[in-house]
Amino acid sequence: MKTSGARIVLECLKREGVDTIFGLPGGAVLPIYDALYDFEGLRHILVRQEAAAGHAAEGYARTTGKVGVCLVTSGPAATNLVTALQDASMDSIPIVALTGQVPTHLIGNDAFQEADNCGITRPCTKHNFLVKDGKDLGPIIREAFHIAATGRPGPVHIDLPKDILVKEAELIWPDKVQLRSYNPNYDGHPGQIKKAARLMVQAHRPVLYVGGGVISSGAHAELLELAELTQIPLTTTLMGLGAFPSEHPLSLEMLGMHGTYYANMAVHASDVLVAIGARFDDRVTGKVELFAPEAEIIHIDIDPSSISKNIQVHVPIVGDCRRVLRALIDAVREEMRDEVPSLAREARTQWLAQIAQWREKQPLRYEWDDQLIKPQYVMQEISNLTRGEAYVVTGVGQHQMWAAQYYKFKYPRRWCTSGGLGTMGYGLPTAMGVAAAHPGALVVNIDGDGSFVMNSQELATCYDYNLPVKTIIINNGGHGMVRQWQEIIYKGRFFAVDLDRSPDFVKLAEAYGCVGLRASRPSEVVPALEKAFSTPGPVVVDVVVDKWEYVFPMVPAGGANKDMILDRPNKAVKDNAAKSQTGF
Amino acid sequence: MQNGGEPRQHTIAVLVENRFGVLSRVAGLFSARGYNIESLSVGETLDPSVSRMTIVVHGDEFVIEQVMKQLHKLIDVIKVSDLTDDDHVERELMLIRVNAEPQHRAEIMRTADIFRAKIVDVTPSSFTIEATGDEGKLEALAELLRPMGIQELVRTGKVAIARGPKTRARKAAGEGARRARISDDPRVIGFAD
Ligand SMILES: Cc1cc2nc3c(=O)[nH]c(=O)nc-3n(C[C@H](O)[C@H](O)[C@H](O)COP(=O)(O)OP(=O)(O)OC[C@H]3O[C@@H](n4cnc5c(N)ncnc54)[C@H](O)[C@@H]3O)c2cc1C
Ligand SMILES: Cc1ncc(C[n+]2csc(CCOP(=O)(O)OP(=O)(O)O)c2C)c(N)n1
Numbered sequence: 001m002k003t004s005g006a007r008i009v010l011e012c013l014k015r016e017g018v019d020t021i022f023g024l025p026g027g028a029v030l031p032i033y034d035a036l037y038d039f040e041g042l043r044h045i046l047v048r049q050e051a052a053a054g055h056a057a058e059g060y061a062r063t064t065g066k067v068g069v070c071l072v073t074s075g076p077a078a079t080n081l082v083t084a085l086q087d088a089s090m091d092s093i094p095i096v097a098l099t100g101q102v103p104t105h106l107i108g109n110d111a112f113q114e115a116d117n118c119g120i121t122r123p124c125t126k127h128n129f130l131v132k133d134g135k136d137l138g139p140i141i142r143e144a145f146h147i148a149a150t151g152r153p154g155p156v157h158i159d160l161p162k163d164i165l166v167k168e169a170e171l172i173w174p175d176k177v178q179l180r181s182y183n184p185n186y187d188g189h190p191g192q193i194k195k196a197a198r199l200m201v202q203a204h205r206p207v208l209y210v211g212g213g214v215i216s217s218g219a220h221a222e223l224l225e226l227a228e229l230t231q232i233p234l235t236t237t238l239m240g241l242g243a244f245p246s247e248h249p250l251s252l253e254m255l256g257m258h259g260t261y262y263a264n265m266a267v268h269a270s271d272v273l274v275a276i277g278a279r280f281d282d283r284v285t286g287k288v289e290l291f292a293p294e295a296e297i298i299h300i301d302i303d304p305s306s307i308s309k310n311i312q313v314h315v316p317i318v319g320d321c322r323r324v325l326r327a328l329i330d331a332v333r334e335e336m337r338d339e340v341p342s343l344a345r346e347a348r349t350q351w352l353a354q355i356a357q358w359r360e361k362q363p364l365r366y367e368w369d370d371q372l373i374k375p376q377y378v379m380q381e382i383s384n385l386t387r388g389e390a391y392v393v394t395g396v397g398q399h400q401m402w403a404a405q406y407y408k409f410k411y412p413r414r415w416c417t418s419g420g421l422g423t424m425g426y427g428l429p430t431a432m433g434v435a436a437a438h439p440g441a442l443v444v445n446i447d448g449d450g451s452f453v454m455n456s457q458e459l460a461t462c463y464d465y466n467l468p469v470k471t472i473i474i475n476n477g478g479h480g481m482v483r484q485w486q487e488i489i490y491k492g493r494f495f496a497v498d499l500d501r502s503p504d505f506v507k508l509a510e511a512y513g514c515v516g517l518r519a520s521r522p523s524e525v526v527p528a529l530e531k532a533f534s535t536p537g538p539v540v541v542d543v544v545v546d547k548w549e550y551v552f553p554m555v556p557a558g559g560a561n562k563d564m565i566l567d568r569p570n571k572a573v574k575d576n577a578a579k580s581q582t583g584f
Numbered sequence: 585m586q587n588g589g590e591p592r593q594h595t596i597a598v599l600v601e602n603r604f605g606v607l608s609r610v611a612g613l614f615s616a617r618g619y620n621i622e623s624l625s626v627g628e629t630l631d632p633s634v635s636r637m638t639i640v641v642h643g644d645e646f647v648i649e650q651v652m653k654q655l656h657k658l659i660d661v662i663k664v665s666d667l668t669d670d671d672h673v674e675r676e677l678m679l680i681r682v683n684a685e686p687q688h689r690a691e692i693m694r695t696a697d698i699f700r701a702k703i704v705d706v707t708p709s710s711f712t713i714e715a716t717g718d719e720g721k722l723e724a725l726a727e728l729l730r731p732m733g734i735q736e737l738v739r740t741g742k743v744a745i746a747r748g749p750k751t752r753a754r755k756a757a758g759e760g761a762r763r764a765r766i767s768d769d770p771r772v773i774g775f776a777d
Contacts, residue, residue, distance in 0.1 A: 122609060123616050127659040130604060147659060181601055181662040305653035308646070 002168040005134045006031035009098070009160065010039050011171060012141040018069050019043060020060060020436055022053040026073025027113060028100025031165035045436055045465055048457040050077045052429035054084020055455070057095040059433030061088075062416050063391060065218065067148050068095040068433065074102060075113030078159075079120065083423060085155045086124035090420025091239060092216060094153035096144050097121075103163035104132060117159045126154030131161065134169025146177040151184030152303040153216050184302060188319035188327060196274070196298045196315050197331035203272035204347035206232045209255065209284075212239030212419070213277015213301060214321050220244065220412045222325035223276065230332060231348065233355055235263035237278050239419045242409040246388070252355070253364075256284040257555045258401040261362035264553065264561040266355050267292050275299040277321045280310040281420070282557070290560035300324045362553075362566060364405050372546040373522050375399060375474050378529075379406035382444060382472065385529055390414065391434045391443040395427040395451025397481040399474035401551045403446045425454025428471060432458055435467040442533060445471040449502050450479045459512035462538035470532045471540045473505055476547040484550045488569055489577050509540035520544045588644030593622065594668045595744045596652065598637040601660040602628065609658050610637060619643065619651055623676075623741030634662065638674075638743045667744050674744035677714065678722045679704075683733035684711045692732060699725045710735060 003011075009032055013021070020043045025033045036044055047053045050072040057068030072081055078099040088095050102111040118130045127147050129140045144156040200206055214223055220243050227234050227250050234244055235252040246253055252263035267273060273295040278284070285291040288310060299306075299313040300321055307316045317324055366376040379402045382390075388408040393416045394400040400417055409415060416434060418426040431445035452473050462469050476483075478498045486494050509516030515535050519528040525543065532539040553564035556577040565573055600606045607626060614621045622640040629636045641651055648666065655664045667674075684692060684706070692711055696703055701715035715725050719742070726737060 118605060119608070122605070123612055128605075132604075179659070182659050303657065305650065305657050307653075309650060312646075 002170055004031065004035065004168055005131075005137055005160070005165040006035040007039070008134065008137045008169060008171045009141065009165070010035050010042060012138055012173070013069060014041050015173065016141065016145045017066065020045060021069045021071050022047055022056040022060075022433060022436075023071035024048075024050055024053060024073070024077060026077055026100060028074035028102060028162045029071060029098070029160070029165070031162065032071065032098075032100075032160075043436075044071075045432075045461065047429065047432075047461050049455065050080035051084050051425070052432070052455055052458050052461070054081045054095065054097060055087070055423075055426055055429035056433030056436065057097070058084065058088050058091075058093045059393060059416050059430035060437045061094050062215075063413050063434050064437050065413065066094075067145050068093070069098070070095065071098045073100040073113070074117065075115045078115055078117045082120060082124060083421075085121055085157060087418055087421045087423045087426065088155040089124050089126065091418065092153045092212060093155065094148040094216075095155045096141075096148050097125075097155060097157045099157065099159050100165075101130070101159045101161040104161045105163070107161065118157070121157040124155070125157045126152075128157040128159065130159045131164050134164050134167050135172055137164070137169065138172040139174055142174055142177050143179065146179075147182065151182070152213075152306075185304075185318050186302070186320040186323055188300065188317040188324035190327070192315055192317045193324065193327050193331050196300075196317060197328055197335045199272050199296055199298060199315065200230055200232065200274060201332060201335040202341065202344050203232075204344060205266075205270050205351045206230070206272040206274065206348075207252075207266050207270040207295075208232050208234040209237075209267065209273055209275045209278055210234055210240045210243050211237040211276065211278025214240055214243040215277075215412045217277060217302070217321035218412075219277070219320075219322035219325050222322055222329065224248075226325055226329050226332070229329060231352070232274070233266060233352065235259065235267065237281070237284055237419070238404055238417060240278060241404060241407075242412045242415045245410050246408045252359075254404055256281075256561070257286070257557070258405065258551050258553060259284075259561075260359075260364060260405070261553055261564060261566065262355055262358040264555070264564060265358045267295075268560075268562040269354075270295045273297045275301070275313070276325070277301060279306045282310070285310060286555045286557075286559050286561040290562070300328075366549065368522075369546065370522060373519065373525060373543060375402050375476070375543075375545045375549055376406055377522065378472065378474060378525055378543055378545065379403055379446070381526055381529055382446065383407045385526070385533060386442060386444065389442075391416070391431075391438065391441055393417070393427050393431040393434060393443065393445045395445075395447040395454075396422045396424045397448045397451060397479065398476070398484065398549075398551050399446055399448045399451075399480070401481075402474070405551075424448070424451040427451055428455050428458045428462075428469065431469040431471070432462055432467050435462070435469050436465070443469050444533075445469050447471055447473050448480065449473055449475040449477065449499055449505075452505075453502070456508065459509060459514050459538060459540070463513040466537055468537050468539075471538070472529070472532070473540065473542050475502070475505070475542050475544050476549070477502070478547060480547065480549075481551075483547070484554075488550070488554070488565070488574055489556060491574065491578065505540055505542035509538075512538075514538040514540055516540050516542070518542045518544070588646035591642055591644045591647070592668075593640060593642050594648050594651075594666055595672070595674060595742060596639045596641060596648075596655070597663075597665050597667055597744060597746075598639060598655055599629070599662040599664075600635050600637060600658075601662065602633050602635040603660055606635070606660045609660060610639075610655065613654055613658065614641075617650070617654060619647065623739075625741040625743055627743070638741070640742050665746070667746060671747040672744050673747060674718055674742050675716050676719060676722060676742045677716045677740045678726070678737065679712060679714055680726060680729060680737045681705075681710050681712045681735045682729045683735060684709060685732070688732045692729065695725070695728050701725060
């Protein structure tokens, strides 16, 4: 039976298991909106700006493990979406983005609201499609979901010309997707796994370096088993937070530019480093030549191009984290059956003792103040009050780093942050997508006063659909992260960094129909947070914090990880940082 | 990155789905990642749904490894092979229009002859010559014709093909040159073809 292209699209989405679409209508996609009018089984959430639809789909995807979906019109809507697509691309988040396009016979004519959508999204998606025939809709949508969700996940974009949506066509639904040109490799090479197991068992100073791939592959249980079996300490990237309980005795928490002292020292001194679903980002490695200089590196990743891209690795294992870790656990057990050299056993005891020393010497710390709210304190209280179990989303900047450092993560898929692209404005819309996916759950958006206003219009969406996001604005009256760099690396020449004329966030929240609260003194923090978490519906808490608080440890970009700045630096340290600095 | 060896020219063959946009995916990859393409040629294969690109790119081992992996990562790419160190034949076609003053005509024809090139068009004042061969040959020809005054020169870029299934003798001869490496295993290097 033939039906309109628009209905085919909706029917296919439903068959793919989609229950929620984040979107915003316009001329080219009106046929789909018309079909939605009486289509059963798909919830549409009307956002206020298209980038928000993309971020919401990201939040939905990251926290459910399913593919997130957004739908926007042609031209300016598609270009608005680009930031979210690149964000999802960098962080390997599976979403399918549908955009409208001018009718096929007008493509290339500079028609009204035309943009070369596929040309624009090509470098910021895993793959994209322009549909030129209604009968291709089914197969293309199937392929799009398959590509988005498998291998290294990522965003896929489908461009839908209006005439294709209007014309009737046959719905073709292939049983399964088979692509001769795309067959991700899931099982690791047994020989390599054996080699890795041997290295791990015999290592004297091993460290596991865990990234977002463990989250996307759902390998947290295997990871815990492996870490406990081998007693190897473990650090995660920003994207890997939640893959391993932060308070586990083997946890070194985050590594890298703003990682803990003990994580960075351990990685630097390691003799075997096992990277699991992590991509050796420059925020993690610092100066490449000085990253884990003594280590034999084992790298498990599903994407061959991640391997030996930034750092040459010794034992590459291409495969899915979960399957490889399963096999690795067996291989390690096998290796351990043979006598572990007593030398190694001895060394390992010393290693853990050394790490305990580093931890004791330089824990994460800040100075308490009775008058000024310290942002780190707010994070600690958010973590306490939610017992490390909330869904936490952030903006980009200092508050993001403090959240990463001080929130005690218990579970995977509860943390969403823009790691690769560092997209300010990511927080609220992403949190909204999370709230839409998990009715009744506590969703906390930890935001900055700079980041928040980049998408604060989405308070309207939260109010409209009663998406009860609790936004905690860490209000330091400016672009704090920029202030920190300008002081430490640019000699305190502050410029274009203060936001002392921000709107009154309490009134802003109220104007959108949300509840607004404020905390200006340390004693007000807990009551405000408690009130926010127990008030139904969307809430904004404006927390006025000490603007001169900086994020430490800090590795100046391009520096070596072991040369962390640990305290507010003196002039000599700053001069040095300015010299080693190679880029923001 | 360290120890990538000396940069040199590689000839890479890429089989791609013959689809809308595939050329810009490949070209876009090179510009986005800052790799230098020296030449690229595309054409259909025996199977009209598959095109074949021959890409000549300059880089050290690490760059080339990344180029291969990144190409392979494109969804429309079916197979990537680096022909550089394998037994293969490569050719390029050049058309060259050169001044043909009466006193030079004989010499041009003789030169073309020596290079097994053909004169494919003649006007009172010019010859157009078609030549095929490897890069060295084409450059030598162009060099010899330069004094006569080259009006215009076009080249197709290189195409390359692996030599047929190895005979026993050739296999033995080639053995030393290229031993199987663990990275030939798709599960190590990740090309699951
Ligand atoms: C202001 C700011 C500061 C930052 N500071 C830090 C910092 O101090 N420390 C830090 O760590 N980061 C920091 N980041 C984040 C950083 O930029 C990177 O985003 C992050 O380090 C990348 O994390 P990852 O290596 O886990 O990779 P991801 O981007 O999560 O990539 C996942 C990797 O796993 C692979 N993979 C995916 N699925 C699978 C699977 N199923 N099986 C196997 N492999 C899989 C992918 O191919 C990829 O290589 C900062 C970001 C910002 C904005
Ligand atoms: C869209 C975008 N523009 C600019 C930047 C550069 N940038 C990184 S952090 C930062 C300041 C963020 O300020 P705020 O959100 O208030 O967070 P804070 O650092 O104060 O916690 C800026 C401008 C960015 N990451 N993203």
